[in-house]
Amino acid sequence: MPERVGVYICHCGSNIAGKIDIEKLAGFAEKLDNVALVRDYKFMCSDPGQNLIQSDLEAGLIDRVVVASCSPLMHENTFRKVCERSGVNPYLFTMTNIREQCSWVHIDEASSTEKAMDLLAASVRRAVYLEPLEKREVAINPRTLVIGGGIAGIQAALDLAEAGKEVVLVEREPSIGGHMAKFDKTFPTLDCAACILTPRMVQIGQHANIHLMSYAEVEEINGYVGNFNIKVRQKARYVDADLCNGCGMCWEKCPGTRVPRKGNVHEKLSLGPTSSIYMPFMQAIPAIPVIDRESCLYFQKGKCRICEQVCERNAINYDMEDSFEEFEVGNIIIATGFQPFDPSVIKRYGYGTLPNVLTSVEFEIMNCASGSTGGKILKADGTEPKSIGIVHCVGSRDKHYHEYCSRVCCMYALKFAHLIKEKTDAEVYNFYIDLRCFGKGYEEFYDRLLGEDVRFIRGKVGEISRWVAEEDEKDQLIVRVEDTLVGAVRRIPLDMVVLCTALEKQDGLDRVAKMCSVSVGKDGFIIEKHPKLGPVSTATDGVFIVGVAQSPKDIPDTVAQASAASSAVLSMITREKIEIEAATAEIIEEKCSGCRICNNLCPYLAINFDEEKKVSIINEALCKGCGTCVAACPSNAITAKHFNDKQIFAEIEGLLSAR
Amino acid sequence: MKLKVGIYWGAACGGCDVAILDTHEKLLDIAAKMDIYLWPIALDFKYDDVKKMEDGYLDAAIYSGAIRNSENEEIAILLRKKSKVMIALGACAHLGGIPGLANFYTRDEMLKRIYIDSESTINEEGVIPLESWNVKEGELDLPRFYNTVKTLDQVVDVEYYIPGCPPVPLQIYSALSLIWDDMLPPVGSVIGAGDKALCESCPRVKEEKTISEFKRIQQVLPDPEKCFLEQGLVCLGAATRSGCGARCIKSGVPCRGCYGPLDDVPDLGIKMLSAIASVLEPKEEKEIDDVLDTIVDPLRTFHRFSMPASILRRKKE
Amino acid sequence: MKRIEIDPITRLEGHGKITIFLNDEGDVENAFLQIPELRGFEKFVEGLPIEEVSRVVPRICGV
């Protein structure tokens, strides 16, 4: 029996009926081949509208459904569900967009109606070739991989672990903590970063549900939502984590220097010990030192082995090699954070060539009570600065570097100003473009700073130099800036300048993105599934992004996202199963010649070559149905379900069939 | 009962007929199974003999060659009438073949080049062949030279296709044996060839493909073990039906698609274009252009044998 | 005047027909050999890459 198509035309109140001659369109539809019945209704998406379709399907009058109404992005699901309820495969339905792409955008009624007729003819022809598709489900492994052990990863991992789910937390550095561990205070509440972070780090280290892999990197990710296979490289620490008790004898006696011990204050900036065997900082988790091969005398010159001699636990092992661990997880959370922009590329700011020009990260370390200056703000020569400039937007909001706003600099610049005022008698200048104090308590913090005798100059700093004019400026930096509120170029001598550098995508983020089959945008950050409705999800099911991996953001937003992602993961785990794309591509083995044209076209690595059968095969669980391989297959051995050649040819013919 | 068969050639080179002869001793089997009622290259039957047959008298007509002129079409129509099954033999009848390359030109452009501009022809009056010519004894006529070369199935219904330029002799034999064994597949099928693309029977090692430059065969010494396409040599094997035994490939030259497209591929050339473009390396427009610059004469390469059978058939006038 | 057509001429490569006119005495008055076959390689090899020409022109005659 030939296919019987039911055509349903929606008036959408006057949204469609006001511009399209419904009667004419219905009359046209009736004459099309395979059309069994045509109905029109005020609102097809309403219950009575849906019931029209349902009763026709249930009465067996039709076996294909075409609804001419709004965009499929609006109501495709609604009508698919109607089909399902009526016991008909939802893929036997197709939609004609005569609202968004017709009645709403064309002025003339005659041409709108004509266009609607063409679109409808295309849908009807397409409908004839539609094929029922099976819904597919995959089981979700309840274990989760969190990549990155900064505050984002810590929060996400703890949320999941507390809910009783297993987590593997992989951190590239020897300790978790990330950037937050380097901070002294956090804005705008000025609470001590270590005081709020350290307990959480300790929890991570001790949690029964968390397998912490520090000093480790994800090497490979294969598989798909619910079933990812992970391979992690555990880099060699040269210290046996099971034996070490973190006594500290090794780094006290180590003659090697990872951070120069000589030199000025700024050259010696460090959070942890400066020796070759070191702890990144004293609260590190795990509290196990690591040997820096580059500066270790034994690795470089072949002798020393002092740490080995002083270690009472015999934990030092110079022969340790990188090892690999493989495991499976159901979901992945990318929490890789950021790296600070390197301002030395902006030559006119003199970073790296002029003394006393510091980046914000260096300034944070200097402020940190456990750092090498003991939290004191000092010039390179060890004296206290009398004046400090804080330059905003270094590398951010700048077409030459990053167009985006890094979102945190204004606030940490204010925090710096406050800390300087608290710790020194220095004068503080903030050079800003705009002050963006948009968070809870942020504007109030700015207000507070205004009362702390901090100067604000609105203007982008043009140059930082040593062009001193007078004797008392001789050790100073000269900042030239246009004060745009006054309308004059100012020349300000300062003892020290802090550059508020942009937050950049973390080094290696592209690699992680590629492994997870997610896209990065122009700015280098991972593209979320939807900027508003899916900010922590990605186009790849089971892969989530939190914190700066998605875009620059501050700690509260990062933590909120981390909890959002962990809740999304929990929702997946609790479901136990997930429905995956039914409209995938399929290789017909009997037609595949094994030419391998398609093999590296798949962004999801869903296509593999079966060496025995000499044919390519698609892992349908990985396939997202983009159809790139289908268009490329020179022998049409690959079909795109729901978008196959026959369906699209029928649409083309329908669109162009003369009326 | 022996089958009654007519063999004819339209715009062909005779290679298909020779391929039938090249079945060697199998020819004896063919002769045992079939009586031949027309075969201009080998036997002396005239058109009149065919016209005198009852309609449907022949069990099969095997037609090689493209439809290049009205005589080709006329005999195709005649044979169609006189036989139960029509078989297109070889690339020309199947796809238009090499004569189909004329579809990049018009009839007038062709005739001018051949009869007037030809370096070896003295034709000061610019005479081109006439369709009829009165001599004092009477009227002579020649077939009309067509503007557009057609495939056999564009002028008559065709039941089966035996592809190739020329078809592999053994494949012809096995295709013919389907007739006498009464095992013919559904009408419209390609017989005497494979169901997959040539890569299936190509002995070269195939890997993932990324092409950053195309080369011409004289510019490189190709690695005999490796896929041509991966070495930057345009090869149509991936889009071409197998069955030839990879004879070109084994002789060290890439495939040009004489066996035609696979089932459900409406346009071999355009499909190959898609496949090749898909595996280019660059992403930037300028770099893509640079790579594409290295493909010489793309359309006539992709449509070497199949222009008349492609969707657009010919160059628009 | 009698007209005899040998169409096609057979057992050779190519297409042709012969038209013979006999006079009333039955003698050949005139005879014409007509070659209706033309495919136009002259034109369509123009502009082909040189390495491809050697793969196209064998199709002039396959016998």
Place this chain on the structure above:
Amino acid sequence: MEFEPKLVGFLCNWCSYTGADLAGTARISYAPNLRAIRVMCSGRIDPTFIIKALYEGADGVLIAGCHPGDCHYQEGNYKALRRYKLLKRILPEYGVEPERVHLEWVAASEGEKFAKVVNEFTDKIKKLGPLNMKQSIFDSMKEDIVVHESAGEEKGGEADEA
């Protein structure tokens, strides 16, 4: 009457189709000549579709996908770009002006751009005039007929298998 071209558009679901919907939501009016076919990704667009559309009567074909780097499927749009570029190169050999096939990147947020692209493309094709591909193919064969009819019944040169 002014020539009103028939244009076929192949729009990717995530960017360009959404962008076209946005033009609707924002009620940005544009030329009614384009009829869109939705595909999931511009990478799905087989050049055969474009040739087919031209054959079936389209005067122009528009391909629209996500901006480079923004593809929902990571790199489908690059494949679309490469195929498009190679296709454009061969169109003149079919006697078809390459301008009749056009590719644009239209993001989901670019409703206005979509409208502009359609308007500009419509104008461009109006200037080029009708393509009439199918008709011209059959017209080219109008004279290709059996003239002497010494065998069989006359069969016209026009063998439209379609």
